[in-house]
Amino acid sequence: MATKIGFLSFGHWMDAPGSRVVTGQDALLxxxxxxxxxxxxxxDGAYFRVHHFARQHSAPFPLLAAIAARTKRIEIGTGVIDMRYENPLYMAEEAAVTDLISDGRLQLGVSRGSPEPALAGYQSFGYVPEDGDHAEMARHKTLVFLRAIQGAGVANPDPRQAVSPEPLALEPQSEGLRERIWWGAGSRKTAVWAAERGMNLMSSTLLTEDTGVPFSELQAEQIQQYRDAWEVAGHHWTPRVSVSRSIIPLVDDESRRYFGIRAQAEARDQVGQTEPGELARFGRSYIGEIDTLIEELQEDAAVQAADTLLVTVPNALGVDFNVRMLEAISKEIRPALG
Structure with a gap:
């Protein structure tokens, strides 16, 4: 069962009735x-989803550094950064700087990304994949990033200034960061790929495959395949595994007014397509009274298998609402789950 609980925010902002997050500045502050x-x-953790061309969080490192400067203990991270948009070497510098500011609290989730408003938006950022394989481009950039944060030489020295002929590594480096990189896997196959390359596993409420079994069981199978592959790979450290869930405890009139009517409608998995020809299974939401949520989460096979639970928050309802929800999860639900 999860030993750590974090929140995951998409950072929505909108000028609409009921929204307490009207501007991009509101979302960040x-x-x-x-x-x-x-x-x-x-x-235990503050995690943020990264989207481009949308009214949501986009550039994570300034935000994470600002949070690091205001906090002492909480982990800070992403879930996830779309590597198709990234310069992996510049990102390696930003990650190391942010990790040093936070004193080693960065937990960085990266991946291929997900469907987005822009059509191949990464090309507008200047990144065009060879042979049109954007997923392979994201994986290649991730491997370059991993080498860079491990201190590998990535540039040839200028012989007029060099004191050594060895390739130059990026600076600064942050010790231990390499073991705090997560891959957002949308399938069992990509989870195995992440294990083989020594990344922690981050699995959300969406899997881009469907075998007919409930989402939590399919995700638990993904987690087991990941751990089996990790053991075969022989890495020297123990990885972490996170799952994401939408959890809304109904603890007051406001939470019941916003979410009470949705409790039954969202209490089941959904199957659909994220892209043409790509079948996906979406996990259910958990909305209800505390005792009911405890019983349901105890029966969620993937929540029981993971060591980290990320709770997606309705950030547009503001800070006070969400902190009350998180307090109920931390102080009332977590102890009952072990």
């Missing part, structure tokens, strides 16, 4: 305040 509040009520 409230993300910092929510992280401070989450730390105070015992939550």
């Amino acid at each position: 409230q993300a910092i305040d929510m992280s401070v509040g989450a730390e105070e009520v015992g939550i």
Whole structure:
């Protein structure tokens, strides 16, 4: 069962009735305040989804560094950065700097990314995959990034200035960061790929495959295949595994007003397509009274198999609402789950 609980925010902002996050500045400043509040009520991690061309969080490192400067204990991370958009060497510098500011609290989730508003938006950023294989481009960039944060030489020295002929590594380096990189796997196959390359596993409420079994069982199978592959690979350290869940405890009139009517409708998996020809299974939401949520989460095979649970938050409802929800999860649900 999960020993750590974090929140995962998409950072939505909208000028709409009921929204308490109207602008991009609101989304960023409230993300910092929510992280401070989450730390105070015992939550272990503040994670942020990265999207481009959308009114959501996009550039994670300034935000994570700001949170690091305002907090002391809470992990800070992403879930996930779309590597198709990234310069892996510049990202390696940003990651190391952010990790040093946080004193080693960075937990960085990366992946191929997910469907987005832009058509091949990464090409607008200047990245065009060979043979059109954008997934392979993301994986290649990830491997370059991993080598860079391990201190590998990535540039030839200028002989007029060099004191050594050895290739130059990026600076600064942050010790231990390599073991805090996660791969957001959308299938059993990509989970095995992550294990073979020594990355922690981050699995969300969506799998881009469907075998007919409930989502939690399919995700638990993914986790087991990942751990089996890790053992075969023979890495020298123990990896972490996170799963994401939408969990809304109904603890007051406001939470019941917003979510009470949705509890039954969202209490089942959904099967659909994220892209043409790509069948996917979406996990259910957990909305209800505390005792009911405890019983349901105890029966979730993947929650029981993971060591980290990321709770997706409705950030548009503001800091106070979300911190109250997180406090109930931390202080009332977590102890009952072990």
